[in-house]
Amino acid sequence: MAEIIELKNVSFSAQEGIIIDDVSIEFKTSKTTAIVGPSGGGKSTVLKLSAGLLVPDQGEILYKGKNIAFMNPAENLEFRREGAFVFQDSALWANQSLFQILELPLKIHYPEMSDKQRGERIKSVTELVGYRKNLNIRPAGLSMGEQKLIAFARAMLCGPSLLFLDEWTESLDETAADRLIDIVRRKKKEGTTILFVSHDLRIIMDLADYVAVIIDGKLSVNEPKDQVMSDPQFKEFLKIGIAS
Numbered sequence: 001m002a003e004i005i006e007l008k009n010v011s012f013s014a015q016e017g018i019i020i021d022d023v024s025i026e027f028k029t030s031k032t033t034a035i036v037g038p039s040g041g042g043k044s045t046v047l048k049l050s051a052g053l054l055v056p057d058q059g060e061i062l063y064k065g066k067n068i069a070f071m072n073p074a075e076n077l078e079f080r081r082e083g084a085f086v087f088q089d090s091a092l093w094a095n096q097s098l099f100q101i102l103e104l105p106l107k108i109h110y111p112e113m114s115d116k117q118r119g120e121r122i123k124s125v126t127e128l129v130g131y132r133k134n135l136n137i138r139p140a141g142l143s144m145g146e147q148k149l150i151a152f153a154r155a156m157l158c159g160p161s162l163l164f165l166d167e168w169t170e171s172l173d174e175t176a177a178d179r180l181i182d183i184v185r186r187k188k189k190e191g192t193t194i195l196f197v198s199h200d201l202r203i204i205m206d207l208a209d210y211v212a213v214i215i216d217g218k219l220s221v222n223e224p225k226d227q228v229m230s231d232p233q234f235k236e237f238l239k240i241g242i243a244s
């Protein structure tokens, strides 16, 4: 059976040149893959391509064996509901309140929900991530860490079975980070497929089943974590090049 997400010979360029160069990778269903590599190497771009948020110049991106470029609207909606993304910069709408930001995915994916049910769901996910302040303010009123909590809460709203997490504990204190790590650990146990980018070796060691290394827009390795970590070259690279 096809894996949940597969990239086949994917390339992506911007005006400045090639950002992702002929990457082929499959992300195994119900497994957690850490995408690691030096800054500017293309980790966020690979994650966005995998989630269908960027369109490749060449190659194919498959979701459960189907090219996402050719999915019909119903299939596309299912992909959007199952997959949830936490952006490196949180990407909260500047001109909406936190409540409105959290309300929108529920309105799209669960139009039958009442206002009361939506309110309860939003309360439960914000409590889950440990955000206890006002939801009627805009993102500009939050610290970077608080924005991350709201971005993470947004990703949890629709009960995703596929999670894309980009530097999802950055800017958080240890307690808040541990809380999110715990949530991801539980999602992993439930069988959620997780693709995450992190520079934190502790998190990679804790959560990853596979480690994919992206350097200069190219996939260098995608192997079980223990195999990558037992390779002295990558072990050293992960410690010095990434986790420092």
Ligand SMILES: Nc1ncnc2c1ncn2[C@@H]1O[C@H](COP(=O)(O)OP(=O)(O)OP(=O)(O)O)[C@@H](O)[C@H]1O
Residues within 6 Å of the ligand: 014, 015, 016, 019, 037, 038, 039, 040, 041, 042, 043, 044, 045, 046, 088
């Ligand atoms: N839309 C874009 N237009 C132009 N250049 C881009 C675009 N997106 C990414 N880049 C460039 O592509 C390269 C890879 O960016 P990307 O954000 O994927 O790296 P990264 O590995 O996630 O880095 P970091 O660890 O700093 O988050 C960078 O040089 C970046 O400037």
Ligand SMILES: [Mg+2]
Residues within 6 Å of the ligand: 043, 044, 045, 088, 166, 197
């Ligand atoms: Mg990045």
